[in-house]
Amino acid sequence: MDTEKTYTLRDLETTEFSGTPLAVIGHPIQHSVSPAMHNAALAKLSATDSRFMDWAYYRFDIAPEDFAQALPLFHQRNFLGLNLTIPHKVQAMDLIKGVSPDAEVAGAVNTLVWDELGYDGFNTDGYGLSKALELDLGVSLKGANVMLLGSGGAARGAAVQCVLEGCAQLYVGNRTPSRLQELMHVIGGMSGGECAKTFAFSQLPDDLPEQGVVVNATSLGLKEGDPAPIDVSQLPSGWKVYDMIYNPLTALLEQAHAEGLPIGNGLSMLVHQGARSLEIWSHHEVDAHAMMTAACHALNLPPRHD
């Protein structure tokens, strides 16, 4: 089977996926580097453990209106693991058998695991972010001051992770106030959630501590020419800036770099959320470095050595 191809619902109905198939499902999905990342890690795993020889990771373009029909078919066809990306992470919550407690609070799943009776859902985005902050910027979320930009799906996962890991302060801002309030409601229901407060992008909080990390979880920056969501020059000099967007370098990161602040982009989060998914499916340690190399290659980026 061709793991480079983008498959459809029709392919799922008509094709036999032998061995142990895995897949990412999204819409659109053709630019996803997940198959390259996961197949590189699977090649490493199968070099030392023959159990993984017949594992393969595919890419499926499934429209939101077809998702409820597609999921039982993936199950029937024995797809052991599925990664879900935009726009399926929330809809899947109502269609699966079980949800991990952190994914339940975040209200979204990105990793499904086959079980005889259906799929169980997990969310590895928060773990991916936490690992990325640690490796790229030397930031541990425990005790950290975090300024989170956004209140969409990715921001929800990030906020839940920040509170679960015990951040000191969590400043959350979003363009649309109603969505910001929804996220504050979620955080408010968590133990430790009292660390969170809101702010407006146009005016950063005036009580910012000397050190902290900004996490951009808005999609502002995805399009060329997008401005930075906040004025980086208002940050104290001990802050660091992480952008979940990995391609291209966003105005936020360019400005932070110009201010002399350490920066990191979302490639490391992408790699580590993927590595965690594969660990959940394989019950085996996964080579995240091989995944990073494959992701850089697929994105035509220079290789990274982390």
Ligand code: NAP
């Ligand atoms: P989403 O649910 O659609 O949320 C989008 C967020 O961006 C919302 O907070 C939205 O604010 C904000 N936004 C959109 N356009 C804006 C603008 N012009 N000005 C200010 N804010 C704007 O998307 P998502 O799934 O959370 O993804 C958010 C970003 O994270 C995307 O860029 C995605 O690629 C990235 N991401 C990266 C990884 C990774 O592994 N690196 C994983 C997940 C997501 P409103 O509420 O006001 O609309």
